[in-house]
Amino acid sequence: MKIIIHPFSRKLRNGKLNPKVYPHWISLVKLLKGYDHAIVQVGEEGEEHLVDDFRTLSLKELKRLILEYDTFICVDSFLQHLAWRLSKSGIVLFGQSDPKIFGHEENINLYSDEKYFRQYQFQTWEECEYIKEAFVTPEEILKCINNNNNNNNNNNNDIC
Amino acid sequence: MKEILCSIATRGRYDTTLPLALASIINQTKLPDHIIIFDDNDEDKRIDLREKEVYRNLLLMIELKGITWQVIFGERKGPQYNHQIANTFGYKWVLRVDDDTILEPNVLQTLYNKATTEENVGAVGGCIITPWWNFSVEERNKSSNKIEDIYSTPNKQWFPIIDTEEVDHLHCSFLYRAGVCDYNLQLSPKGFREETLFTYEFIKRGYKNFIIPCKTWHLKASEGGIRGVNDEEMYIYDEEIFRKNIDCGKLCVLNNGIGDHLVFESILPELINKYKKLTLAVCYPDVFEDYNIPLISIADAEKITNIDRYNIYKFMADRNWKNSLQEAYKTLYL
Numbered sequence: 001m002k003i004i005i006h007p008f009s010r011k012l013r014n015g016k017l018n019p020k021v022y023p024h025w026i027s028l029v030k031l032l033k034g035y036d037h038a039i040v041q042v043g044e045e046g047e048e049h050l051v052d053d054f055r056t057l058s059l060k061e062l063k064r065l066i067l068e069y070d071t072f073i074c075v076d077s078f079l080q081h082l083a084w085r086l087s088k089s090g091i092v093l094f095g096q097s098d099p100k101i102f103g104h105e106e107n108i109n110l111y112s113d114e115k116y117f118r119q120y121q122f123q124t125w126e127e128c129e130y131i132k133e134a135f136v137t138p139e140e141i142l143k144c145i146n147n148n149n150n151n152n153n154n155n156n157n158d159i160c
Numbered sequence: 161m162k163e164i165l166c167s168i169a170t171r172g173r174y175d176t177t178l179p180l181a182l183a184s185i186i187n188q189t190k191l192p193d194h195i196i197i198f199d200d201n202d203e204d205k206r207i208d209l210r211e212k213e214v215y216r217n218l219l220l221m222i223e224l225k226g227i228t229w230q231v232i233f234g235e236r237k238g239p240q241y242n243h244q245i246a247n248t249f250g251y252k253w254v255l256r257v258d259d260d261t262i263l264e265p266n267v268l269q270t271l272y273n274k275a276t277t278e279e280n281v282g283a284v285g286g287c288i289i290t291p292w293w294n295f296s297v298e299e300r301n302k303s304s305n306k307i308e309d310i311y312s313t314p315n316k317q318w319f320p321i322i323d324t325e326e327v328d329h330l331h332c333s334f335l336y337r338a339g340v341c342d343y344n345l346q347l348s349p350k351g352f353r354e355e356t357l358f359t360y361e362f363i364k365r366g367y368k369n370f371i372i373p374c375k376t377w378h379l380k381a382s383e384g385g386i387r388g389v390n391d392e393e394m395y396i397y398d399e400e401i402f403r404k405n406i407d408c409g410k411l412c413v414l415n416n417g418i419g420d421h422l423v424f425e426s427i428l429p430e431l432i433n434k435y436k437k438l439t440l441a442v443c444y445p446d447v448f449e450d451y452n453i454p455l456i457s458i459a460d461a462e463k464i465t466n467i468d469r470y471n472i473y474k475f476m477a478d479r480n481w482k483n484s485l486q487e488a489y490k491t492l493y494l
Binding site: 010058059060077078080081082084085098100101102105121122123125 | 417418419420422423425426444445446473474476477481482483484485
């Protein structure tokens with residue numbers, strides 16, 4: 001499969017790690033490479049490159065890429081919304097934000113446990129502590145990718 | 161019916177621009193019949209104009225030119241109260257003049273000619289030029305006095321006017337048909353947008369408003385002024401009244417991330433369907449490049465409204481929102 005990954009959310013003003021950022025990207029990318037998936041990483045200059053094919057794109061270019069690729073894996077970032085507008089589904093890695101509010105049911109929204117959802121969903125991320133356990137494991141993501149191959153249109157895909 | 165009343169509302173400008181404004185009225189090629197100076201100064205700061213040499217001379221010149229005059233002490237309820245008194249004073253036309261403006265000598269003659277030779281004129285104004293403002297040609301080209309453009313384009317009267325043009329509303333100083341429309345007395349003492357509301361009322365009643373080539377200088381004196389009350393709450397309050405009274409379209413403010421813009425974009429077709437005019441204040445204009453919708457910056461939106469009211473996260477937090485972000489946008493805007 002041709003997969004877009006968008007691993008990082010915006011940097012926080014207090015310099016801390018954004019609690020939306022998935023903690024196991026390196027392991028996940030390693031697993032994906034084992035299945036010969038073609039992976040392109042999109043992001044901003046200065047972000048860590050997890051794969052060789054790293055691109056910083058305009059909105060227009062990113063739209064073209066999303067349409068060209070099979071699916072995507074991203075954190076709770078703008079990419080899920082852009083892909084949703086283009087009717088492309090993928091996997092969104094949630095941690096402490098509630099996918100019923102911030103996600104789209106057309107995607108596979110993965111999270112570890114609802115108990116990690118923030119009590120106040122609308123406070124700023126600067127006010128929130130990072131919780132590594134809030135995320136699913138790379139193996140669970142890989143399982144979804146492999147199961148979901150060519151099955152991009154399922155509804156009610158929240159999985160924990 | 162008496163023909164032309166000139167009204168000037170003033171506060172805190174006895175020793176700066178008020179004498180200049182009066183002198184420019186005296187030097188008009190067509191003179192008003194009567195001048196009312198609405199003195200909105202605090203009681204302890206009021207003076208009898210005749211006690212000052214400059215006014216003694218100016219008032220004498222006014223009398224020598226056959227114009228009657230009077231001073232009415234205002235109640236500091238805002239310019240709209242003073243203007244409403246002038247509006248109902250029994251004259252056919254009222255020339256309203258700001259206390260920091262200087263009219264070129266032909267202004268009243270030019271405005272009056274237009275008002276009396278065209279049928280159904282509600283109000284007519286010239287350009288209002290601030291000497292130290294430096295607008296670009298681009299801004300001038302996109303300027304408008306259409307009510308639906310009020311949030312997105314500069315006012316045409318801020319630039320030299322070359323041709324007479326029919327407009328929706330007028331600004332600052334102009335000549336209007338008295339006793340037809342009322343000033344909105346619900347506005348705060350700041351009277352924000354009082355002249356826009358007033359002059360657009362003529363359009364609603366089937367009259368025509370014009371801008372016409374003639375020039376008034378607007379000095380925008382740094383001190384004093386009839387709207388001198390500096391209260392953000394009043395500004396917001398007046399803006400609310402303005403929006404309720406005038407169908408200037410829907411303003412949506414996206415002071416948030418690009419993802420939030422994209423979710424908002426999903427409801428845009430419904431918004432376009434519902435509102436004949438939309439203006440979007442955005443951080444990421446690229447998201448809307450395929451739409452023919454006026455976009456303004458967040459900084460510009462802050463000048464016209466309290467953008468906090470459009471904060472989608474605050475909106476959801478206040479309602480303990482459990483539904484989707486898209487539904488929140490629909491509830492806020494549709």
